[in-house]
Amino acid sequence: MTKLQALKGSIPPVVTPFKNGAVDYETYARLVEFQVANGSHGVLVNGTTSEPSTLTTAERNRLVDVAMETVKGRVPVVAATGSQSYAETEELTRHAVQAGVDALLVVTPYYIRPPQRGLVAYYLALAAQHEVPWMIYHIPGRAAVNVTLESMKQIREQSPHFVGMKHAVNDLGLVTECLVAFGDDFKIFVGLEELSFPMMAIGACGLMNAVGNLRPAVLSQMCEAVWKGDLALGRALHQRLLEINQAVFYDTNPIPMKYMMKKLGLLAGNEHRLPMVPATPELEKRLDGVLERAGLLGAASKG
Secondary structure (H helix, E strand, C coil): CCCCCCCCCCCEEEEEEEEEEEEEEHHHHHHHHHHHHHHHHEECCCCCCHHHHHHCCHHHHHHHHHHHHHHCCCCCCEECCCCCCCCHHHHHHHHHHCCCCEEEEEECCCCCCCHHHHHHHHHHHHCCCCCCCEEEEEEHHHHHHCCCCCHHHHHHHHCCCEEEEECCCCCHHHHHHHHHHHHCEEEEEEEEHHHHHHHHHHCEECCHHHHHHCCHHHHHHHEEECCCCCCHHHHHHHHHCHHEEEEEEEHHHHHHHHHHHHHHHCCCCCCCCCCCCEEEEEEHHHHHHHHHCCCCCCCCCCC
């Protein structure tokens, strides 16, 4: 299996643990190992769930290094290298390429709200500097900009190693349009938990979901069920995750996720960097109920 063929399945965006304000790289390595040990098909470094906009460039680069050192080629490592700044994205991308990551994920530049022609130029300028497979991270709810099918067609024509996207918006129609335009090998990863099974059922190749920090094995099993054509099992696993999927967004991600990871013993604390803050006592109680009903309390470190 080639590296590109291996790029599928459940590839969770691993959270960034902090300790007294600093990135806790030792715990991060343990979390990456937890993903591999529990059947994840890959790991995503510096995804939205990792709070990358609160990290320095050096910290983001070091997280890539730690992931590569921990995984040791056992599963693909995808590095999210996007920023609102072209210069910063260029620097992050260069480091990830040199580190040997299997693929890149580049978010549409947030806050700026560029025109489509600007997006096309931005992505092509970055892609011209390397040959690593790369994907667009499409998350208009945070970035405040959509990337259109026409723009992706222009990018694809000039960048053969543009291989897919993480699609974090409630738009199943665009998934089918992309697969028709680019072929079934175009890699679409689900970025919204509520659409995990539906999007995979119409052709998405995998998941990049925050909830994978809690239940990696179930997500991997759901992907594998769809690949085998066992849609009944895939649907059942998706329904089993319903409340946990919803809980991810009881507050801004990853506030609920970090609390639940702490409760399950996966994190020593649920520390964030401002303007992100820990869960309120009211939210903690609500999340405790979710974990209790999911049968996870007392089952820490199990997928």
